[in-house]
Amino acid sequence: MAVALTTLIEEADRYLSAGKIHDYCPNGLQVEGRPQVGRIVSGVTASQALVDAAIEARADLLLVHHGYFWKGENPCITGMKQRRLKALLKHDISLVAYHLPLDVHPEVGNNVQLALQLGIDVEGPLDPANPKVVGLLGALAEPVSAAAFAARVEQVLGRTPLLVGSDRVIRRVGWCTGGGQGYIDQAIAAGVDLFITGEASEQTFHSARENGVAFIAAGHHATERYGVQALGEYLARRFAVEHQFIDIPNPV
Structure with missing residues (x-):
């Protein structure tokens, strides 16, 4: 076809x-x-x-x-x-x-798809007052330590994440895939226990530590593998064509 x-x-x-x-x-x-x-x-x-x-x-x-x-x-x-x-x-x-259309989509978007991979229940946007913020808020079914959740991230994404605040107990989570580390302030304002993104900036460490929030940087590439796969599968089903996802490893 x-x-x-x-x-x-x-x-x-x-x-x-x-x-x-x-x-x-x-x-x-x-x-x-x-x-x-x-x-x-x-x-x-x-x-x-x-x-x-x-x-x-x-x-x-x-x-x-x-x-x-x-x-x-x-x-x-x-x-x-x-x-x-x-x-x-x-x-x-x-x-x-x-790019951004694939980050924000409610079904095949990178942020929604990452939540599915990590077992996070999506509650809504990270900052409802600012639609330019593409991240999401959600919760875990049961509280876990940040270290235990980081181990889950490593198992699912296949790479060791950067973790700040390993001793924190987390249930409420904010996240933005890729280069969304700048949204940590919105996540803190929303009252999360953990903020997840792909990359980290120098100041991210201090923001997390001084505000008592755990932080995980799991890799820009690794956190954005799932949206394009889901979109490809959607189009393959819609038009009865073949689809193959090819992952080119990237440590960043």
Whole structure:
């Protein structure tokens, strides 16, 4: 089975409400390939390694969370960018990327999907008064130590997280995948016991320790593996096409 590229993109844009979300990059179709799609390969970032893997898998379309053409970057098609685009165009593979729309979606979004992986019950947005804050609030079924929860994170995500406040007892959790460490202040204001994100900044340690909140940085890549997989599966079911997620390991 195959579906028209335009039909697939229209459905993905609609499903994610991509046109309603202001972002740092274009969402949706970034590189146009062949007009029919029968096989989707998904991954976190459209790196050269993922592009090469998509070519090897004979993909018609590469679906990612981190695509190209970011605000403020050099627009010239040279070096690394030229090599990536040349490979996609040579093999007639479309590149489709969704950044913030894939973070915030209530079903396939990175934040919701991470909660499913870690056993967190979603309660609502991290900061209801500020829709630009894409994180969520939730709770665990039973209180556990931060050290025990960090062990769960390590088992699920396959990497050892950075943990601050291992002796804290946690039940209420705030989180924002990827580079959401700056939202720790909103999490503290919301009364969480633990804040989870992908990365850590120097000041994050002090904010967590001085406010009595546990903090876990589990990796930008590791916390954002699940949304693009869920979106790929949704599109595969919707259009009866093939889908394969390919994980390119990234320790960051």
